[in-house]
Every structure is written in C-alpha cells, then in structure tokens.
Amino acid sequence: MQQFDNASAGDIVLSIADRIIENRAYLSEIDGKIGDGDHGVNMAKGFGMAAERIRGNDMSLATAFDTLGTVLMTEIGGSMGPLYGVMFTQFAETIEKSSSIDARTFSAMLTSGLDGIQAIGSAKVGDKTLLDTLVPAIEAFDGANADGKPFPEALDALVVAAEKGRDGTKDLVARIGRASRLGERSLGVLDAGATSCALILKALALGAKEKLQQSATASD
Amino acid sequence: MQQFDNASAGDIVLSIADRIIENRAYLSEIDGKIGDGDHGVNMAKGFGMAAERIRGNDMSLATAFDTLGTVLMTEIGGSMGPLYGVMFTQFAETIEKSSSIDARTFSAMLTSGLDGIQAIGSAKVGDKTLLDTLVPAIEAFDGANADGKPFPEALDALVVAAEKGRDGTKDLVARIGRASRLGERSLGVLDAGATSCALILKALALGAKEKLQQSATASD
Amino acid sequence: MKKFLNSVDTVLTESLDGFVAAHADILVLGDEHKFVRRKVLKPGKVALISGGGSGHEPLHGGLVGHGMLDAACPGQVFTSPTPNQMLAAVEAVNTGAGCLFIVKNYEGDVMNFDMAAEMSEGVVQMVTNDDVAVENSSYTTGRRGVAGTLVVEKIVGAAAEQGMALKPLKALGERVNGATRSMGVALTSCTVPAAGKPTFDIGDGEMEFGVGIHGEPGRRRDTLKSADAIAEEICLAILGDLGDRAKGPALLFINGFGGTPLMELYLMYNSARNIFENNGVTVTRSLVGSYVTSLDMAGCSITLTMLDDETTALWDAPVHTAALRWGM
Amino acid sequence: MKKFLNSVDTVLTESLDGFVAAHADILVLGDEHKFVRRKVLKPGKVALISGGGSGHEPLHGGLVGHGMLDAACPGQVFTSPTPNQMLAAVEAVNTGAGCLFIVKNYEGDVMNFDMAAEMSEGVVQMVTNDDVAVENSSYTTGRRGVAGTLVVEKIVGAAAEQGMALKPLKALGERVNGATRSMGVALTSCTVPAAGKPTFDIGDGEMEFGVGIHGEPGRRRDTLKSADAIAEEICLAILGDLGDRAKGPALLFINGFGGTPLMELYLMYNSARNIFENNGVTVTRSLVGSYVTSLDMAGCSITLTMLDDETTALWDAPVHTAALRWGM
Numbered sequence A, B: 001m002q003q004f005d006n007a008s009a010g011d012i013v014l015s016i017a018d019r020i021i022e023n024r025a026y027l028s029e030i031d032g033k034i035g036d037g038d039h040g041v042n043m044a045k046g047f048g049m050a051a052e053r054i055r056g057n058d059m060s061l062a063t064a065f066d067t068l069g070t071v072l073m074t075e076i077g078g079s080m081g082p083l084y085g086v087m088f089t090q091f092a093e094t095i096e097k098s099s100s101i102d103a104r105t106f107s108a109m110l111t112s113g114l115d116g117i118q119a120i121g122s123a124k125v126g127d128k129t130l131l132d133t134l135v136p137a138i139e140a141f142d143g144a145n146a147d148g149k150p151f152p153e154a155l156d157a158l159v160v161a162a163e164k165g166r167d168g169t170k171d172l173v174a175r176i177g178r179a180s181r182l183g184e185r186s187l188g189v190l191d192a193g194a195t196s197c198a199l200i201l202k203a204l205a206l207g208a209k210e211k212l213q214q215s216a217t218a219s220d
Numbered sequence C, D: 001m002k003k004f005l006n007s008v009d010t011v012l013t014e015s016l017d018g019f020v021a022a023h024a025d026i027l028v029l030g031d032e033h034k035f036v037r038r039k040v041l042k043p044g045k046v047a048l049i050s051g052g053g054s055g056h057e058p059l060h061g062g063l064v065g066h067g068m069l070d071a072a073c074p075g076q077v078f079t080s081p082t083p084n085q086m087l088a089a090v091e092a093v094n095t096g097a098g099c100l101f102i103v104k105n106y107e108g109d110v111m112n113f114d115m116a117a118e119m120s121e122g123v124v125q126m127v128t129n130d131d132v133a134v135e136n137s138s139y140t141t142g143r144r145g146v147a148g149t150l151v152v153e154k155i156v157g158a159a160a161e162q163g164m165a166l167k168p169l170k171a172l173g174e175r176v177n178g179a180t181r182s183m184g185v186a187l188t189s190c191t192v193p194a195a196g197k198p199t200f201d202i203g204d205g206e207m208e209f210g211v212g213i214h215g216e217p218g219r220r221r222d223t224l225k226s227a228d229a230i231a232e233e234i235c236l237a238i239l240g241d242l243g244d245r246a247k248g249p250a251l252l253f254i255n256g257f258g259g260t261p262l263m264e265l266y267l268m269y270n271s272a273r274n275i276f277e278n279n280g281v282t283v284t285r286s287l288v289g290s291y292v293t294s295l296d297m298a299g300c301s302i303t304l305t306m307l308d309d310e311t312t313a314l315w316d317a318p319v320h321t322a323a324l325r326w327g328m
C-alpha cells in the first residue's frame, strides 16, 4: 500500500509557505477588489513566521502542521488566523499518531480540517469562500480513492478539483465575509481565500507525491 | 495742458479689475513658487467685489479708487488688503478735490499711494516686493515729466519701468514676506506682488491715456 | 506610499509605544503589545474590552480610560487581534465582576473574540453593526460595525463606571447599537503600510459611496457630488432605515477617515444637521472629528444615534481617555 | 481637488456655521462670520483675541473657550482677517480689562492686527515666531509663527482666566514663545479650495523639509527619509536653537498637518521623545494630534516648549474649548 513517513515530512509545510509568500502581492490584490486588500499580507506573515520555526528542525508533518496552526491561531488574527489555524491544527491532530500516511489517513486529515473550519465559521459551499476550493477538492480525492485510483492519482484529482473550485468562485456572489456586503458587485472576481486554499492544497499534494515517490524508490 | 476729467473716469478701475481677474490663476501660480499660492485668489476676490460695486454707477476716478481701497482694506485681509487698500485709498484722497487730472496730480497720487504702503509695511526697494515695480515706475513717470514729455509719453515710460522692475524681481532674494524665509531659494522667480502691481499700473496708464485721447478729441 | 515610518514591520509597535508614553498618566501597555489598559482599575466594576484591527486610531486604544473601556486589543492593520491578546486583556482587567467584549461585526473579529470568550469565564459579548451602507440582506454576515461603535463604547462605558452589572450592560449596548446608524463615503483610498500602495484605485472625479472603514467597496462608485448632495443621500439612508424611530433627540457624529481636515467635517456637519432637523430629528449632542479612521483615507461617515434621557446622561457623564475627555 | 464642499466661495462660512452649531454650548458666532467668541464672558478678565487665515483648524476657533481665547477672527483660507473683524471682536469681548492680540508672525497678520490695535483702546499685541525651519537671518520679517502658538494660547489663556493683568500676560506670552521651538515637514501639498489644485508639486519619494503651515517651501526638498531620520533632524535643529536652555522639563507637541493619521503621529512622538530624552530634556507634558493644520496636507511638525513650575501648572489648568479640554 502507498504511504509516506510522517517523520521528516515537515518540509512539505515549508514548500506550502514558499508558495504563499511568493503569492503575497497577488493574494492581496485579489482581496483588494472586494475585500480589504490584506489577505496576502496576513498569510505571508503567518506562514513566514511558521516556516522560520520549522526550517532546519527536521520535523514530522504532524509537528510542522501543529506549528503552523498554532502560529496562525495565536499570532495572526484576522479571519485566516482562526480558520486556517484550526484547519492545520486539526490536520496535525489527525495524523499525530500515524507513523506513516496513506490515502485513508490523508482523507481523514482533510476532512477533520474542514470540520474544524465549519465549526467556527458559518460558511457553506457556494458562499464564495475557501470552502469552494476545499470541499470539492476533498470530494474529488475521496471519489478517486473510492474508484480505486492510486494515491498519487487521487492527489492529482484533488488539485484539479481545487483549482476548478477556485475558478468557480468568480461566478459566485459572496454570502459571507467582507465581500458579502457587495451583493452583485462581488461577481466576476476570484475569492482570495479560495485562491490561497488552492495554492496550499496544490503544494501539499505535490509534496505528498514527492514523498510517495521517495518511499517507492527507497523500498525498491 | 493735458488732463482728463475725474468725473466718470471710474471705469478705469473696472479695467484694472478685469486684468487682475484674468490673471487670477497666473498670480496664484507665481505666489505658489515661493509663497502660499493665494495671491491671485485674494486679488481677484477683492477687485471683483469692488468692480461689482462700481459697475453701472458712473463714478469719478476718486470715488472708484476709494471704493476699491475700502473693499481691499476692510474685506480682504492678507498682505494685499492693507497694502493695496491704503494705496488706493491714498490715490482717492489725493485726487478727490481735483475735477481734472493732469500729470502733476497723477504723480502726486502715485507718490501718496507709495507713502501709504511704506507707512504700514517695512519693505524697501530691492526686497522683492511690489515696491520693486511701483518705485521705479513713479521715478520714470516723474523723470519723463521733468524732461518735459507729454502726459501720454510719461505714462508709457511708467509702464516700461514697471515691467522692467517686475522682471528684475527674478534676480532678487526676498527680504520680506513669506518668501523671505527661503533665502537663495527665492531667486529665479518673479515676485507675485510685483507682478500684480505691474498689471495694475499698466491698466491704469492705458485707461488714463484713453481718457486723455477722449478729452483731446472732445476739445477739438 | 508616503508615511512616517521606519519599517512596515514595526509601525504598529512603535506607534503603540509612543501612544502609551504620551498618555502614561492613564494608560499601561500589556506585554508584547497585546493590549492597552487603564492604569488604575476599579475593583468590582465590569471590565469593558474592545479591539480590532489597527488603522482606525484613536479607536479603540484612544477610548480606554475612566468612563469608557478598560482595555483594547490592537490587531495588525485591518486584521483582528488574536484570542491570546483578548485572554491576556481579560486577565489584566477583570476584577471579578465579569467582562463585556464589544466587537465590531467582521468575520475575523467575531471568530477571534468568540474563541477567547469560550476560553474564559464570566465573559459576555456584544456585536456592533451600525453601517447602513449596504442594504439589509439575507446574507448571514449582517452589517458592518463602524463609527457607531464609539457611541456604544461611550454610553456603555459610563454605565459600567456607575456600577451597572454585566447583563444589563450588554442589553444597554445592544439598545444603543439598535438606535445607531452610520454610513461613509471615501474620496481617496487608504494605503495599508504592509501593502505599500492604495487599496483601491479611484479617479479624480470619483467617490466610493458607502465605503467600509477598511477601504471595502460600498454601495457604488459615483462621480464626486457636492457636500449637500452627499450628506443628503447618507442622511436619507439613515432616516429611512430608522423609520418611525427617527424622531426627537439624537447625537450627530461626523467622523473623519484620517485624511480629511476639520474644516470639511464641520461643513458636512452643517449640511447633515440641517437635513436631519428638517426631518423631525433634534440634534441635542454632537461629535465632530476623526475618531474611527481608515488610515489616511480622505472621506467621512455620518452617524446618528437616537437618544433618550438615560443615554443622554450617560453620553454626558465624565470621561477621560486619550481621545475623548470631558467632565474631569 | 477632492473635498467636501458646495462652492469654494462658501466653504468658510458653511464650515463656521457647522462649527458653532456643534459647539453652541460654549461658542457664539459674530455677525457676518467676523469672529467666534465665548458664549459666557468673564467680566474683569483680560480678553485674549487671536485669529489668522483659515485652513489651520482647529486653530484658532477651536481654542476659544474657558481657559484659552475669548475670541478668534477667521480670515479667508491662508489670508489674514481684516482689521474690521478684530475691531468687532474687541467690541464683543472686551469687558474693560483690556485685550491681548496673539498674532502669528506673518506680514499680513501683523499689518492687519496692527491697524486694528491702532484703532482701538486698551489693546496690546504679542507675536509668536517659533518656527526654526529657516535659519536665523538678517531679514526683517523674522521667523514664522506655527504650532507653538497653541502652547502660548493655552498658557496665557490659563493665566488670564486666573486674573493676570494685561502687561504681565504679554510678558508671560513672550516668555512662553521664547521657550518654544517648532519645525515641520510635508509629505504632500495642501490644496487651497479657491485654487483647486495643490499649492506645490512634490514627487512620490520626496518631502519638503521645514515646510510652512501654508505650504510655503522650507529648508529644502529632500528624498523621503525614515521617521527616525526626519525626527532626528528636526529635534536637533530645535535643540541647537535652544542651546543651553534645552535642559529639564518640557512639553512635546506632535502636530499633524491635516492629512496624517494619528498612528503616524504617535510613531513620530515615540521617535522624537527618545531623541529629546537622550539629549537632556525630560518630556513631562505631551500633546499629539492635528491642531495647527494646513488644510489636507500630509505631514507634521514637532514643537518643544521648555517648562517651569509656573508654566506647567498653567498648561495643566482647566480648559474647555472645542479642541482642547481637560479639568472640566
């Protein structure tokens, strides 16, 4: 069965942070269109702080997620502090006990992250938030697993669905967050959180695929 | 002897006001370079208000000057309110008793205006103020009279000297008013008051020449 | 970006250091800049805590002191503070009679204050949502909390100072919030220091009608109108939303967004007051100034709070904070 | 030009109408908007009158009230008021103990106040000239009067309230003025409503060092520096000019020019305070806010007034005006 070691996989979080930091200006620009223009700033600050604490410390994926989640939750504030904070904290809790991560653990991890977000925010799919990326991404991943697809292929499906979900937010009227006060004026622009969520999921999926490949090579 | 009637000559003041109002933006722009950018605004307001009171009222030149001087002094404020206010009030007082105005009366009028300005302000020639227009203009007018030149020619000399004086302020370092705090930075730009003074003197001289011509034609 | 700063990373902490140093007679700074609190607490008094993203100065730190807040938690610019900050503030100012969190209605603020409230005891929350810029909607988020928050904090603060208990304080705050309506207009964008450029583009002859205090878009982009026309649309929106309640004594609050000088704010006050008084409202109390700002944005908001004898007396009660002071 | 106004010709009168309506508890407007005066006069007290061009709000109208001015005469924007206005103000507030004119050192103001003083009886004048932006010079005009004028008005106002006579008041005012130094810096130009466009052009990365409160050029145009570097140059100029006197207790006043938010002013305060305190000055009193503005200009000035026991007590004395209020 395809799986990768939890231990030392914390560098996946570093590559997630890199993607977020690279897209700092872009994410703020999107947020500026229908929000307050700080999404990239907040995200880059939180992920950057977490990366500093993770880098060079040979962390497990669980520990790295926990570090990231805690930084977001306790030092960032805003909407993303609690929402992504709880997501990554839940990720960490779910995989904490697993020495290696297979598709089932991965799915459980994503799902508990989603549950965490929904427990503190009241957004639903279609409200033009990061859920419009996250929910279809998890569904695609689980669907691919149910169809018996290999773990890496399920990860590809996850990325495709995440990006499709993100793009779909263009056609949505925001029903939550700052943009919800704009009514029809929120049409035609991407949601900032949906965009950062797609970046996170893609970096996570690519990181996991790389680890799977390394395990496969190692066990050859 | 060349002279023109004081009565009904108040329209000269209207043409002075027209020139000032036309140059509103220009005068403010010059003032903005080394002052606070309001010279045209203040001048146009005061001369405009006076013109409204003069227009259609068939005033003598003395009455029109008095109207203008009083408006400037009592309703405009700033530096120009008192300075030009006293100048025009003095003009009015000097010619009040003269039914017609010859070159001698005209010279006495200018001189008493200058005295008035110097009584309330402490500027001297060379300080980069309107005195650098007014003083040489009066000197040129008096010089032409002393040389036995006809009144209209003396008026031409006055205008030439006024404009030369105005242009000369470019090469002066301001020693009074807001610009005096700039030291060498006040070099290379015209003085706003010197510029408005040249406009006033030219309009006054042209108006007087026209009146002289009309009297000459009438007495033919 | 043209601002007085040394580094975008330290704008907030340097500014807070200066703020507390300038008002050291009444204020103390919490560890790690987590909160600003009153220097002298009043044991047995319910503690009022507010906070939110920075960039709205003097809100909320400038409203800490006798007769208003006990502590304020400053987040990063336009970003809610963290639950950690609120927990530290609770610990510092709760003298046993409980705490009331006064929270402006933004997703981020609400979630963070919620988390802090859940983690502590004796804490009750209330949310302000006075902005009528955007029509009432079926969306769950509801209206934004804007300048009216100051009015809530003043009136509830006075009642707390007089010894009112936690539950009635919350009820009073909700009553004042319910009697308050606001709406703003921007002539220029604000510039978030960390972003380094204006949040939105706006043309020379344009205004953003109904703008939020974080530069969020409002009702619509429009051509710049006269002060009277702007005031009229805002006042009529406020009156329309208040409906039958828009009668009798009221507080009129003209709030500058940071880049608009007093001369213009008083001109807007003049215009708004005339409109309200022509529509059955009697302006009995007034506040004009930049109190709930949006960094350096040029613009202003109009807030109307309908008053009764109780709330009028509480508005008049002594207050001594960095930004509001009277009666002491 | 982006401003809240109806017509450039009525900006001033509409704004004054709003101002006096918002503060009708303490202020009364003179006929034809000639002056703003205290509602209740104190017979036998020396009357303090100031004034100058408008555009510096809340100076001077916002400083009329108990413990400060008795009347203020507002000129057109950046233009001295007329002798008529001052005469009307004298008539309205002189209760027999005489009047002190407090005049900022500008040609226009000095000439107009001079004329009014000559036309009235029992009037004495004093001139403020605290701006050290431009080096001492042999020019006759001398230094500009800027934000330090507020400090003079507060301290002299308190002494007048306590019954000090005309001559000692003038001497006190001159002593405070002599202990006060200021200097400003602009990040953007102001826009005079009647001009409709910025007074001066300034590049994105530039500042005008030593700018006047009417947008007059200062020491030099320079590239925009860090807050610390700006504060350092200003503070050192102030300290250098004070020489040996720059020791001991002082009031530090950070003044915004109208377009700069409090967050930045407190940051500048933090920086300036550190510099002064490292140089032998002890900051015992502070004021931070936009009090002596230049319309919508972004920028600020730093003012330092060396204090003694008498002037400290007078600064602390109760004051109740639209812009400054404490102790009552």
Ligand SMILES: Nc1ncnc2c1ncn2[C@@H]1O[C@H](COP(=O)(O)OP(=O)(O)O)[C@@H](O)[C@H]1O
Binding pocket: A031, A035, A036, A037, A038, A039, A040, A042, A043, A078, A079, A080, A083, A117, A120, A121, A122, A123, A128, A129, A130, A131, A176, A177, A178, A191, A192, A193, A194, C078, C079, C080, C107, C108
């Ligand atoms: N309740 C919620 N559930 C999920 N996502 C949310 C919720 N509220 C807001 N968001 C997301 O937050 C994003 C904005 O994040 P950010 O700009 O960092 O915070 P803020 O709005 O406080 O400035 C939105 O684009 C949206 O995707």
Ligand SMILES: Nc1ncnc2c1ncn2[C@@H]1O[C@H](COP(=O)(O)OP(=O)(O)O)[C@@H](O)[C@H]1O
Binding pocket: B031, B035, B036, B037, B038, B039, B040, B042, B043, B078, B079, B080, B083, B117, B120, B121, B122, B123, B128, B129, B130, B131, B176, B177, B178, B191, B192, B193, B194, D078, D079, D080, D107, D108
């Ligand atoms: N004492 C004085 N005598 C003569 N002219 C003066 C004096 N002081 C100032 N001026 C003139 O005033 C002009 C500025 O006028 P204006 O801009 O209307 O007034 P302000 O400087 O008050 O804004 C200067 O250009 C200068 O020519």
Ligand SMILES: [Mg+2]
Binding pocket: A031, A035, A036, A037, A038, A039
């Ligand atoms: Mg945002």
Ligand SMILES: [Mg+2]
Binding pocket: B031, B035, B036, B037, B038, B039
């Ligand atoms: Mg000028």
Ligand SMILES: [Mg+2]
Binding pocket: A036, A038, A078, C078, C079, C080
């Ligand atoms: Mg935000």
Ligand SMILES: [Mg+2]
Binding pocket: B036, B038, B078, D053, D077, D078, D079, D080
């Ligand atoms: Mg002027």
